[in-house]
Amino acid sequence: MKKKLNSILLIDDDKATNFLHEMVLNDMDCTEEIVAMESAIDALEYLKSTVDGKHPQPDLIFLDINMPAMNGWEFLVEYEKLDELKKGRLVLMMLTTSLNPDDEEAANLLPLVAGFLSKPLTIEMVEEVLKENFADLL
Numbered sequence: 001m002k003k004k005l006n007s008i009l010l011i012d013d014d015k016a017t018n019f020l021h022e023m024v025l026n027d028m029d030c031t032e033e034i035v036a037m038e039s040a041i042d043a044l045e046y047l048k049s050t051v052d053g054k055h056p057q058p059d060l061i062f063l064d065i066n067m068p069a070m071n072g073w074e075f076l077v078e079y080e081k082l083d084e085l086k087k088g089r090l091v092l093m094m095l096t097t098s099l100n101p102d103d104e105e106a107a108n109l110l111p112l113v114a115g116f117l118s119k120p121l122t123i124e125m126v127e128e129v130l131k132e133n134f135a136d137l138l
Contacts, residue, residue: 005031005134009058011043011075012036012095012119013067021062021121028123030130031059040067040075047079047086055086060129062121065096065103072096076112091133095119 008031012018018036025034035058037043046056065072072094079087091114094107107116114133117125 004029005059005130007031007033007035007056007058007060009043009046009056009061010034010036011040011061011067011072012064013038014064017064017119024121024123024126028126030126040070040072040078043075044070044078044082047082057085057087058090059134061090061092062095062117063092064119065094073106076110080112091115091129093117093129095121 008025010018010021012021015038018038022034022036025031035046035056037046040063043061047058049056063072063075070078076092079092092112094103094113094116095118096103096116097119104116107113115129117129
C-alpha cells in the first residue's frame with residue numbers, strides 16, 4: 001500500500017474550482033485529508049487553529065493568486081509571519097488562471113513557493129508535484 005500525505009489545503013475563492021480540485025485529489029487517493037478554504041483569511045485562521053492541541057500543518061498547499069479581500073501574495077506575507085509550528089512541513093504551489101508572466105516570475109523568486117501551476121489541476125500535474133516534492137514520503 002502506498003503512503004499518503006496527511007493533509008492538502010486548497011485555497012481558492014471559487015467554490016467550483018475547489019470542488020474540481022478535491023475530485024482530482026480524491027481520485028488519486030494521495031492524501032488522508034483535503035481541506036478547502038474559499039478565502040486566504042479563512043486559511044490563515046485555519047492554520048492558526050488547534051485540534052487536540054496541534055495545528056493542522058498541511059503537507060501541501062495549493063494557493064490561488066487572485067482572490068478578493070486577501071490575494072495569494074498577501075497570504076504569503078502573512079504566512080511568513082506564522083510560528084513554525086503553524087506552518088508545518090509543506091510545499092506551497094501557486095495556482096492561477098493569470099497569463100501574466102510577472103506572476104510566475106514573482107513566484108519563482110520566493111523560496112517558500114515550490115512551483116507555479118495553471119488551473120485547473122490535473123492528475124498529471126499533481127503526480128508531478130508529488131514526485132518532485134514528496135518522493136521520499138510516497
